[in-house]
Amino acid sequence: MNQEDTGSVLQPGAKRGEMIAVCSGKGGIGRTVLAANLAVALTKKNIQIGLLDGNFQFGDIALSLDLHPTCTIKDVAEGIADMDRYTFANYLIHHSSGVKVLAAPDRPEFADLITPVVIDRAVDLLLAQHDYLIVDTGVGLQEKTIQFIEKADQIFLLTTPEMAAIKSTKLMLETLELLGHRDKTQLVINRSTMESVIKASDVSEILGFETPLYIPSEPQLVAQSLNVGIPFVANHAKTDISKAVFKLAEQLVSRREISLFKPAKQGSFFQQLFHKTPKTTT
Ligand SMILES: Nc1ncnc2c1ncn2[C@@H]1O[C@H](COP(=O)(O)OP(=O)(O)OP(=O)(O)O)[C@@H](O)[C@H]1O
Numbered sequence: 001m002n003q004e005d006t007g008s009v010l011q012p013g014a015k016r017g018e019m020i021a022v023c024s025g026k027g028g029i030g031r032t033v034l035a036a037n038l039a040v041a042l043t044k045k046n047i048q049i050g051l052l053d054g055n056f057q058f059g060d061i062a063l064s065l066d067l068h069p070t071c072t073i074k075d076v077a078e079g080i081a082d083m084d085r086y087t088f089a090n091y092l093i094h095h096s097s098g099v100k101v102l103a104a105p106d107r108p109e110f111a112d113l114i115t116p117v118v119i120d121r122a123v124d125l126l127l128a129q130h131d132y133l134i135v136d137t138g139v140g141l142q143e144k145t146i147q148f149i150e151k152a153d154q155i156f157l158l159t160t161p162e163m164a165a166i167k168s169t170k171l172m173l174e175t176l177e178l179l180g181h182r183d184k185t186q187l188v189i190n191r192s193t194m195e196s197v198i199k200a201s202d203v204s205e206i207l208g209f210e211t212p213l214y215i216p217s218e219p220q221l222v223a224q225s226l227n228v229g230i231p232f233v234a235n236h237a238k239t240d241i242s243k244a245v246f247k248l249a250e251q252l253v254s255r256r257e258i259s260l261f262k263p264a265k266q267g268s269f270f271q272q273l274f275h276k277t278p279k280t281t282t
């Protein structure tokens with residue numbers, strides 16, 4: 001099937017959710033932890049949340065939520081010719097929080113089956129059915145990750161206050177700028193309270209990014225959460241790390257409400273809502 005055969009699943013004027021791509025230049029930086037916990041935190045807002053594991057070779061979103069997928073995006077790829085929004089719903093795994101998950105293939109060799117056409121169709125179908133779509137992407141700037149970046153409304157670019165992570169993040173930011181996606185990029189400093197010669201507060205200066213978000217370091221809690229497959233926002237809601245994720249969810253939802261309320265504002269969604277306080281017109 002070629003690109004033109006995909007058709008659009010979004011009718012003009014139809015509801016479209018907001019897509020957030022969780023990215024990082026370096027692996028093992030916390031993309032899966034943030035994607036899974038943010039998705040579950042957003043369900044507390046009584047809205048529909050989709051979660052796509054875009055790490056097609058070694059995705060571990062299902063593991064992080066203690067899900068045992070019977071279907072994955074590989075099945076979507078195999079059934080793409082007859083896929084519509086009703087059949088597509090059968091491929092989503094329901095988490096107890098309400099998050100609907102499209103899992104990554106269960107073996108790395110299946111990743112090649114997930115073509116750009118499949119990604120395009122899966123993302124559009126997920127956006128048609130959910131208020132937010134969180135995508136845990138592959139590491140760095142692989143072709144498929146770039147496709148997610150291009151389709152996303154916001155990019156959460158994760159780093160930690162460590163030199164190797166900062167170096168990769170700087171290169172990612174420069175590339176995102178070249179691709180014209182800097183405006184929709186939000187820097188997230190994960191493990192901001194970890195012991196490091198580089199202070200979290202210096203990271204934004206090094207990277208030339210004024211308004212990062214901070215997620216504290218809680219190694220034991222996060223490791224335990226991943227091991228048992230229960231997101232910490234679900235059972236340790238009062239901890240600092242959960243509060244940081246809930247705050248992020250709150251900001252996303254309130255910004256979206258503002259943007260939907262004021263659709264005619266100039267500039268990018270991200271510029272308006274992250275960097276500038278909207279001026280009152282009264
Ligand atoms: N805020 C945090 N505090 C402490 N440890 C954390 C935090 N976030 C992530 N970690 C730890 O970092 C490790 C990597 O996390 P995670 O698997 O989410 O990263 P990733 O970017 O998805 O990695 P990969 O590139 O392998 O997909 C895990 O062992 C996790 O326990």
Ligand SMILES: [Mg+2]
Nearest residue numbers: 031032055060
């Ligand atoms: Mg991961």
